[in-house]
Amino acid sequence: MATVHEIEHTGTPALEARNLSVSYGGERALRGVSLAVPAHRVVALIGASGSGKSTLLRCFNRMNDLIPSARIEGEVLFRGRDLYAPDVDPVEVRRRIGMVFQRPNPFPSSVYENAAFGPRINGVEDDLDAVVERSLRQAALWEEVRERLGESAYKLSGGQQQRLCIARTLAVQPEVVLMDEPASALDPIATQRIEELIYELKRDYTIVIVTHSLQQAARVSDYTAFLYMGELVEYGPTDHIFTNPREERTEAYVTGRFG
Numbered sequence: 001m002a003t004v005h006e007i008e009h010t011g012t013p014a015l016e017a018r019n020l021s022v023s024y025g026g027e028r029a030l031r032g033v034s035l036a037v038p039a040h041r042v043v044a045l046i047g048a049s050g051s052g053k054s055t056l057l058r059c060f061n062r063m064n065d066l067i068p069s070a071r072i073e074g075e076v077l078f079r080g081r082d083l084y085a086p087d088v089d090p091v092e093v094r095r096r097i098g099m100v101f102q103r104p105n106p107f108p109s110s111v112y113e114n115a116a117f118g119p120r121i122n123g124v125e126d127d128l129d130a131v132v133e134r135s136l137r138q139a140a141l142w143e144e145v146r147e148r149l150g151e152s153a154y155k156l157s158g159g160q161q162q163r164l165c166i167a168r169t170l171a172v173q174p175e176v177v178l179m180d181e182p183a184s185a186l187d188p189i190a191t192q193r194i195e196e197l198i199y200e201l202k203r204d205y206t207i208v209i210v211t212h213s214l215q216q217a218a219r220v221s222d223y224t225a226f227l228y229m230g231e232l233v234e235y236g237p238t239d240h241i242f243t244n245p246r247e248e249r250t251e252a253y254v255t256g257r258f259g
């Protein structure tokens with residue numbers, strides 16, 4: 001299995017799981033996963049349904065804290081610091097490590113208020129218009145909504161709503177964006193826009209994306225992790241994983257022989 005040493009060295013990883021295991025009510029969902037996410041890179045998590053991709057993603061911003069039956073062993077480091085240390089505030093963790101979900105879930109308010117929500121609760125009032133514009137621009141949505149900022153977010157298309165959710169996440173200036181199948185509810189054109197956006201965003205952010213689409217993983221990610229029944233089978237540069245995997249199980253999955 002690839003370790004942190006086989007991933008390019010760009011200083012302290014943005015995120016790192018060390019011997020991470022998770023169980024839900026005694027059922028193991030992740031077993032001893034170790035994986036480092038370099039800063040300003042896109043890491044894709046692939047694997048069959050139930051292999052633990054979302055569980056791993058949720059460990060990266062302590063979303064599993066919200067699931068009462070979840071138990072976590074091992075370590076998760078954010079820029080080298082233990083994310084689960086007693087003095088770490090999970091709310092601050094989720095600001096710095098944002099998350100975008102499978103289905104667009106804008107708030108029932110205007111486009112503007114969706115993008116302004118996070119900054120407002122963080123006490124930003126003065127430059128709010130500029131913050132909203134910046135995050136909508138970063139999410140490649142500004143040109144489409146600049147005349148519609150007061151309209152309900154629900155009037156946007158599904159793809160626009162998902163970019164609005166990305167803008168809402170970016171508005172609080174996170175360092176990492178976690179994406180759980182962010183395009184699976186979208187049509188091919190909206191999907192392509194999200195993929196282009198991911199490519200743009202890695203200049204400023206570190207991204208971890210769960211995807212069922214192997215083509216998507218191959219298109220957007222620098223590194224790919226293949227999980228199988230809660231274990232990390234193989235992790236490495238995406239082109240190696242897809243063209244020259246070391247493990248037979250990886251090869252079987254990426255060539256569609258099982259899945």
Ligand SMILES: Nc1ncnc2c1ncn2[C@@H]1O[C@H](COP(=O)(O)OP(=O)(O)OP(=O)(O)O)[C@@H](O)[C@H]1O
Nearest residue numbers: 024029047048049050051052053054055056067069
């Ligand atoms: N909230 C939960 N409570 C109990 N068990 C859970 C919970 N979430 C996940 N699991 C279990 O943990 C295992 C891993 O699930 P997880 O959702 O992480 O896999 P996944 O690879 O993301 O799957 P999918 O591709 O279907 O989303 C599965 O057996 C699942 O049933």
